[in-house]
Amino acid sequence: MGPAPTDPDASAPAPHDRGAARAAHDAGPGAPPAATGRPVLTGLSLDALRALFASLREPAFRATQVFQAVWREGTTDLAGLSTLPKALRARLSEAVEPTATTVVEAETSEDGTTKLLLGLADGARVETVMIPEGDRRTVCVSTQVGCPIRCVFCASGVRGLLRNLSTAEIAEQVLRVRQRLGARPSNVVVMGMGEPLLNLKHLAAAIRLWEDPAGMDFGARRITVSTAGTAAMVDRLAEEDLGVHLAVSLHGPDDATRRRLIPTSPEGRVQDLVDAAARFARKTGRDVTVEYVLIEGENDRPAHADVLARLLVGRHIHVNLIPLNPVAHRPELHAPSNAAAHAFARRLEDAGVPTRLRSRRGDDIHAACGQLALERAVSGPAAPAPRSGDA
Numbered sequence: 001m002g003p004a005p006t007d008p009d010a011s012a013p014a015p016h017d018r019g020a021a022r023a024a025h026d027a028g029p030g031a032p033p034a035a036t037g038r039p040v041l042t043g044l045s046l047d048a049l050r051a052l053f054a055s056l057r058e059p060a061f062r063a064t065q066v067f068q069a070v071w072r073e074g075t076t077d078l079a080g081l082s083t084l085p086k087a088l089r090a091r092l093s094e095a096v097e098p099t100a101t102t103v104v105e106a107e108t109s110e111d112g113t114t115k116l117l118l119g120l121a122d123g124a125r126v127e128t129v130m131i132p133e134g135d136r137r138t139v140c141v142s143t144q145v146g147c148p149i150r151c152v153f154c155a156s157g158v159r160g161l162l163r164n165l166s167t168a169e170i171a172e173q174v175l176r177v178r179q180r181l182g183a184r185p186s187n188v189v190v191m192g193m194g195e196p197l198l199n200l201k202h203l204a205a206a207i208r209l210w211e212d213p214a215g216m217d218f219g220a221r222r223i224t225v226s227t228a229g230t231a232a233m234v235d236r237l238a239e240e241d242l243g244v245h246l247a248v249s250l251h252g253p254d255d256a257t258r259r260r261l262i263p264t265s266p267e268g269r270v271q272d273l274v275d276a277a278a279r280f281a282r283k284t285g286r287d288v289t290v291e292y293v294l295i296e297g298e299n300d301r302p303a304h305a306d307v308l309a310r311l312l313v314g315r316h317i318h319v320n321l322i323p324l325n326p327v328a329h330r331p332e333l334h335a336p337s338n339a340a341a342h343a344f345a346r347r348l349e350d351a352g353v354p355t356r357l358r359s360r361r362g363d364d365i366h367a368a369c370g371q372l373a374l375e376r377a378v379s380g381p382a383a384p385a386p387r388s389g390d391a
C-alpha cells in the first residue's frame with residue numbers, strides 16, 4: 001500500500017524553532033517535525049498530564065483543571081488557564097508547547113461549510129472542514145499531510161504522502177473548529193486528507209482524547225472513521241475497541257473496478273474487505289457504511305449496482321453514494337446525471353440494501369470530499385502570521 005508512512009511519536013514535541021523546523025521539513029517527504037523536547041499540550045492524555053504535573057511537583061488536580069480547560073472550554077492559550085496561579089502558568093509554558101497548529105486561513109461557503117487551513121510547526125499545511133446540517137456541526141478531520149493512496153478522483157493523493165500527523169495535530173483540529181464556531185461540534189468524521197488507518201496509532205490516541213469523559217466527553221457513536229484500506233487494516237481498527245462508526249471507501253463492486261479507481265490499493269479482494277466490514281458491524285453492533293463515489297461510465301451502471309447489492313445485502317452494511325466532486329487533475333471524470341444517480345440508489349434499495357445519496361457541500365470553496373489538496377501545503381513561508389488562534 002503505497003510508501004510506508006513515517007511514524008512520528010504521539011508525544012513527539014512540536015518544534016518551536018522555525019528554522020530548525022523548516023530544515024527538518026525540507027529534509028524530504030516523511031520528515032517528522034524537529035524535536036524541542038517539549039510535548040504538545042493538546043496531544044496529552046489526562047494520565048500524561050498528571051505525570052507532567054507530578055514531575056513539576058504539582059498536585060494531580062492541576063492536571064484535571066488544565067485538561068478540562070482545554071477539552072471542555074476549548075482553551076489552548078496558556079494565559080487563558082485562569083484557574084492556575086500565574087507562576088505555575090509560567091512553569092507550564094516552559095514545559096509544554098501549547099498547540100501544534102495555527103489557523104492560517106478560514107473560508108466559509110454559501111451553504112455554511114467552513115474550511116480552515118492549518119499551519120503546522122514544520123511549515124506543512126492541512127485542511128479541516130466544518131459542515132453544518134440542521135442541528136449538526138460535523139468536523140471533517142485530516143490524519144496525514146497528503147495521502148499515499150492515489151484514488152484517481154481524489155486531490156489529496158496527487159502529490160503523495162508527506163507525513164503522518166501527530167496526535168496533537170489530529171486532536172486539535174476539533175478545538176480549532178470549536179474556537180472558530182464558538183460552539184462545540186456535534187460530530188467528527190475522519191474523512192479529510194490522508195488514510196486514517198495508516199496513522200492508526202495517533203488517530204486512536206486523538207479519538208481517546210475526544211472521548212475522555214473528563215474532557216470533551218465526545219460519544220464514540222458520533223465519530224466516523226473512513227478508510228480506503230484493506231481487510232487487515234479494518235480488523236486492526238476493530239481491535240482498538242474505540243466504539244467508532246466505520247465507513248469503507250469501496251467505489252467498485254468488483255476487484256477490477258476498484259483497482260482501476262484506487263490503483264495503489266493492494267492485492268486485497270473486495271470480498272475480503274466487505275467480510276472485514278461485516279465483522280466490524282457484528283462486533284460493534286452497528287451498521288457499517290460503504291462509501292461509493294459515483295463516476296459516470298466508470299462504476300455507475302445498473303450492472304455495477306447489481307453486483308454491489310449481491311455483495312452487501314443482509315450484512316449490516318448500508319451505502320452512501322457520493323456523486324463525484326470535480327477535481328482539477330482529472331477534468332475528464334464526471335458525476336452521473338441526477339437521474340442516473342437516483343436510479344443507481346433505487347436499484348440498491350430495491351435489492352434490499354439501505355442507501356443514501358449524498359448532496360454536495362462546500363464545493364464553492366473546494367471543501368467538498370476529495371477536494372482537500374496540497375496545493376499550498378509545501379511551498380511558501382513556513383510560518384505565516386496566524387489570522388486567528390493563539391499559538
Ligand code: SAH
Pocket residue numbers: 151153154155190191192193194195196226227228247248249291292293322323324325326327369370371
Ligand atoms: N482515505 C480515507 C478518508 C478520506 S476520503 C478514505 O478514502 O475513506 C473520504 C471520502 O471522500 C472517501 O469516501 C473518498 O472516496 C471520498 N472522495 C474522495 N474524492 C472524492 C471526490 N472527488 N468526489 C467525491 N468524493 C470523494
